[in-house]
Every structure is written in C-alpha cells, then in structure tokens.
Amino acid sequence: MEALLGGGASRRVSIDDALAEHAGELGRWQLRHFVLVSAAWALEALNTMVIIFADREPAMACPAGDGQCGDPCGGGAPAAGWVWTQGTGSSTVAEWGLVCGQRYKVGLVQALFFAGCLIGSGVFGHLSDSFLGRKGALQLACTLNAVFALLTSIAPNYSAYAALRVLTGFSNGSVGFCSFVLANEPIGPSRRGVAGMSAFYFFSGGVVLLAGVAAIFQSSWRLLYVVASLASLVYLVAVLPFVSESPRWYLVRGRADDAIRVLRDIASTNGSRIPDGVTLKFDDDDDDDDKLAGAESSSSASILDVLRSRTTRRRLVLSVLINLLCAVVYYGLSLNVGNLRTNLYVSVAVNALAEMPAFLLTTLFIDRFGRKPLAISTLLLSGVFCTAGSLISAADDATMSVAKMACSVVGIFGMAATYNLLFIYTSELFPTVVRNAALGCTGQATRMGAILAPLVVVLGERVPFAVFGMAGIVSGLLVFYLPETMNKPLYDTMAGLEEGEKTLFK
Known part of the structure; x- marks a missing residue:
C-alpha cells in the first residue's frame, strides 16, 4: 500500500x-x-x-482570346481551350x-x-x-x-x-x-x-x-x-x-x-x-x-462509466449538443470568409488574426466571471448578430454589404471565444479517468458540426445566417443547464466527482 x-x-x-x-x-x-x-x-x-x-x-x-473558348463548363465539363x-x-x-x-x-x-x-x-x-x-x-x-x-x-x-x-x-x-x-x-x-x-x-x-x-x-x-x-x-x-x-x-x-x-x-x-x-x-x-x-x-473507468452516472451523463449530452452547434457556426462563418472575392492568402491570415482578440478577452475574463457566464454571453452575442445578418440583404447595396460583414465579424468573434472556452469548460466537467474519453465524444460532435457547416453555407445568402443565429442562441441557452467549474477541484475519479456534487448541494 x-x-x-x-x-x-x-x-x-x-x-x-x-x-x-x-x-x-x-x-x-x-x-x-x-x-x-x-x-x-x-x-x-x-x-x-x-x-x-x-x-x-x-x-x-483562354489563350486564344476573349470569347474564343466559349463557356468554361460547356456541356457540364471543362471546355477545351481553357488553361x-x-x-x-x-x-x-x-x-x-x-x-x-x-x-x-x-x-x-x-x-x-x-x-x-x-x-x-x-x-x-x-x-x-x-x-x-x-x-x-x-x-x-x-x-x-x-x-x-x-x-x-x-x-x-x-x-x-x-x-x-x-x-x-x-x-x-x-x-x-x-x-x-x-x-x-x-x-x-x-x-x-x-x-x-x-x-x-x-x-x-x-x-x-x-x-x-x-x-x-x-x-x-x-x-x-x-x-x-x-x-x-x-x-x-x-x-x-x-x-x-x-x-x-x-x-x-x-x-x-x-x-x-x-x-x-x-x-x-x-x-x-x-x-x-x-x-x-x-x-x-x-x-x-x-x-x-x-x-x-x-x-479502468471508461465512457460507459460516464453514461452510467446521472451527473456525468447529463453533462456529456449537453456538452455534445453545445459543441456540435458551435462547430456549425464556427466553421460555417469561416467558410463564408473564404467566399469573399479578395486575396485568398491575405483573407485566411486576417481571419485567423481576427480570432486572437477573442482569445485575449476570454483569457482576461475567464477567471473573473467564470466559465458558464462567459460561455452564455459569447454564444448569445454570436447568435444575435448572426440572426441580424440574416435580416440584411447585401444584394447590390454596398452599405448593406458592409453591415452584413460586420454581423459576420462579430458572430465569428463571439463564436471563436466560445469555441475555445469549451475545451477548458468541458475538460473541467469530467474527472481524470474519463476526461479524454469525454473530450473525444465532444470532439466527435465538433467534427459532425464541421461536416454539416459547408452544407449550410450553400443554402443561399440569408438562410445560413439564420441557421447560425439559431444555433448560437440555442447553444447559449443549453449552457444554463451546466454547472460552474471555476476554482472547483479537477476531480481524478468518478467517485470523487459524485462526492463533490453531494457536498455542493448539502
């Protein structure tokens, strides 16, 4: 011993x-x-x-000159002459x-x-x-x-x-x-x-x-x-x-x-x-x-132990749903940036750099306001602005186009903050013996969201924003049902987590 x-x-x-x-x-x-x-x-x-x-x-x-090669996709396949x-x-x-x-x-x-x-x-x-x-x-x-x-x-x-x-x-x-x-x-x-x-x-x-x-x-x-x-x-x-x-x-x-x-x-x-x-x-x-x-x-604890426990089962289901919805929004908004008619290399770099202020603000506030309030706030922020974007038609109006872009930027700002906060939050919701298994499940949900994101993007101009807005708001409401983990022990065992929950609610 x-x-x-x-x-x-x-x-x-x-x-x-x-x-x-x-x-x-x-x-x-x-x-x-x-x-x-x-x-x-x-x-x-x-x-x-x-x-x-x-x-x-x-x-x-078309090396032969404008109009000489015809439609690039004539007959549904690449036409001859184009290079x-x-x-x-x-x-x-x-x-x-x-x-x-x-x-x-x-x-x-x-x-x-x-x-x-x-x-x-x-x-x-x-x-x-x-x-x-x-x-x-x-x-x-x-x-x-x-x-x-x-x-x-x-x-x-x-x-x-x-x-x-x-x-x-x-x-x-x-x-x-x-x-x-x-x-x-x-x-x-x-x-x-x-x-x-x-x-x-x-x-x-x-x-x-x-x-x-x-x-x-x-x-x-x-x-x-x-x-x-x-x-x-x-x-x-x-x-x-x-x-x-x-x-x-x-x-x-x-x-x-x-x-x-x-x-x-x-x-x-x-x-x-x-x-x-x-x-x-x-x-x-x-x-x-x-x-x-x-x-x-x-x-030897496994994901089955997570599902057997009422406490961790509820946390896992909520975490899976929240991560899936957030991934749809995060990857969906990122793919929309790729559709902008700007320099691709600059656009991707700027998009990545734009996420960094979101990380900084979350870092500054995560131990001040807690995981739960911060996740709810950033999710609702993203959801509200994406919903606003769905009400705007960019059509041929430059002002409306800028307004729609602003909604997209704020939307991805809020979702970038939440998307990464969820790694910390989720890891603290489960004990050491099953932490990576639980993160693996939420990771799978994230991948499902990533698979769905491009399918949402092709639905037109306004529908994707409506979907992103709804996903952001719904996931924000789901976080209300998770416990706060700030300054709480990082439990090692399932029994330790259960005992901690009992003590908390005495």
Whole structure:
C-alpha cells in the first residue's frame, strides 16, 4: 500500500493541493511544458486548413482570346481551350479537373476529412485515458500525421487523395485535445483557465503560418503536404522528447511514484519543494486504506462509466449538443470568409488574426466571471448578430454589404471565444479517468458540426445566417443547464466527482 502511494507518509494530498501548496500552480516548469505541448495545435491547423489552399480553384484563362473558348463548363465539363494560369500542379482542382460537374468532389474530400476526425477523436480519446497515456497518444497521432501527409503529397489520383485525407483526419482530429489535456493537467486550478485559453493562439498562429507557406508554394499543392509532414516530424524529434507525461494520468493508472516524481520535478524547477512526508491521494480518498486499493481499478473507468452516472451523463449530452452547434457556426462563418472575392492568402491570415482578440478577452475574463457566464454571453452575442445578418440583404447595396460583414465579424468573434472556452469548460466537467474519453465524444460532435457547416453555407445568402443565429442562441441557452467549474477541484475519479456534487448541494 505504501509503495502505491510513494512511500510511508504522514500527510496525503490531492494533486491540486500539491500544486497549490507546494509545487506551484503556474511556474517555470509549467510554462515551458505548456508551450512545448501546445505547439502541437499548429500541426492540427496545418493539416486541417491546408485544404483551403491545396483544393482551391485557380484562375483560368483562354489563350486564344476573349470569347474564343466559349463557356468554361460547356456541356457540364471543362471546355477545351481553357488553361490554368498557374499550371495544373497548382491545386488538386487544376490537376484532376475538379470543376463544373466534378466540383462536388472538393466538398466531398472536406467532409471525408472531418469524418476521419470524428472516428479518430473517439479512438485516441480512449487510448489517451488508457495504457498509452496522454503523451503516448500525442506521439502516435503526430507520427501518423507525418506519414499520411507525406503519402498525400504523392497521391497519384483523386481516389487515393481522398482516402489519405480520411486517414489524416483520423490522426489529426485528436492532436488538439490530446495536447490540451497534457498541457493543462499539471497546472493548478486557479491558473488553469487562463493557461488553457492561451493554447488556441497556437492554432491561429499555425493558420497564419500556413497562409504564408501557401503563398510561397502557389504553384505546387504537393509541396504544402510535404511541409505539413516535415512539421510533424520536427515536432516528434525536437519537441516531444522534452515533454513529461501527466502526473494525473500516472496517479489514476496506479503509478503514484511516477506522479510524485513529476510533481517534485515541477516544484524543483519552480524554486520550491514538496516535503518528504507528502504523498498523493485521489479526490475521493480519505484516511481509509480500503479506498487506496482502488487505485488500479479507478484507472479502468471508461465512457460507459460516464453514461452510467446521472451527473456525468447529463453533462456529456449537453456538452455534445453545445459543441456540435458551435462547430456549425464556427466553421460555417469561416467558410463564408473564404467566399469573399479578395486575396485568398491575405483573407485566411486576417481571419485567423481576427480570432486572437477573442482569445485575449476570454483569457482576461475567464477567471473573473467564470466559465458558464462567459460561455452564455459569447454564444448569445454570436447568435444575435448572426440572426441580424440574416435580416440584411447585401444584394447590390454596398452599405448593406458592409453591415452584413460586420454581423459576420462579430458572430465569428463571439463564436471563436466560445469555441475555445469549451475545451477548458468541458475538460473541467469530467474527472481524470474519463476526461479524454469525454473530450473525444465532444470532439466527435465538433467534427459532425464541421461536416454539416459547408452544407449550410450553400443554402443561399440569408438562410445560413439564420441557421447560425439559431444555433448560437440555442447553444447559449443549453449552457444554463451546466454547472460552474471555476476554482472547483479537477476531480481524478468518478467517485470523487459524485462526492463533490453531494457536498455542493448539502
């Protein structure tokens, strides 16, 4: 028994208490670890958003002169005489003629990619909570990303390309939430919200970086996938070896010696120390030794345990619905920006940069007003402005067009803030033993929303805004039924969460 807890002890504390009282909640160790792990978000951005540039429709020209080549889509297929101004290698659309009657294949690839993400997020969520661990799951996902992206760069035809995008989605869809959990679990409760919101700058930064790379390699879509592959490889070799496994995962797997070792390393790097008499316990542990024998069995909790518990089942259902609706709005508004008749590379970069103020404001207010009020406010803000946008007809009126764009900007501002806040909120709603599995489920819901988003965008000028507005308002109302998690313990076990809920309502 003493070996399980890390030696004979006079005082047993939870990981949250060990961080707050001894190791430090957000010191030099956590900052370094957070930056190294969160850099993986840039990899997810590269592999997700690359489709904007690789599958774009380049400009066409008629060398014979205006009017000499006829309709570019005469007879439903690309007409003879038309050429791609940047060459056939500039995009998949140009290389495989995905225009006219074949244009649907571009949207199909995007849907297939997110379908792969949907499957992968569930699989990697389970692996991350089980024997593989947070770090191991992230390593596997990045390895597969590197391999699949490289293979995509040499895809011989559309069918092979589509299949490889499904496989890339399978691995890439889990990179973000695996890195999010690994980066935030060693951080103390009072600093977790601020730190968590900072992770999403890496995703936006990755999109900006991608736009710059795509602008350089405009003549070859294949080189974009080579760059994505090399980025994952560099991360695997130069970053992940210097990252630690989560002490919380160690604890729930019955490896308390490893957990306390990581915490002592945190304390030492932060200029502090954990007293020799301190060992670790679960949130639901008291001084009853019988509970300590449950360490190994606690590690075997799964998503089924989430569904068996009334408390976590309700939280999971609400989280899934909210994440699905938010994804429809977030990706839908992002795709609308892609339809603007402006420079594609500049537009994508500006769109990503525009999300950063939303992250900043959420970071400033998340530990002041709480997760729940902030999520409700930003969702309703986005929903109201999207609804207003549905009432405006841009037609040929420049003023109305600007007004509609303003509604879109405010809508994506509010949704960007909420979309990323949900990672923190959702991770705090579930205990360590099932946290990644729960995030995997909400991640699957997010992917479903991403699949639906382009289908909403093609419904016309005003209908998409009406759908986005309704989705934002409904999801904001659903948050009312979730509990506040600010400054609450980050529970390790299902029993700890249930006991905490009972204590809260006594």
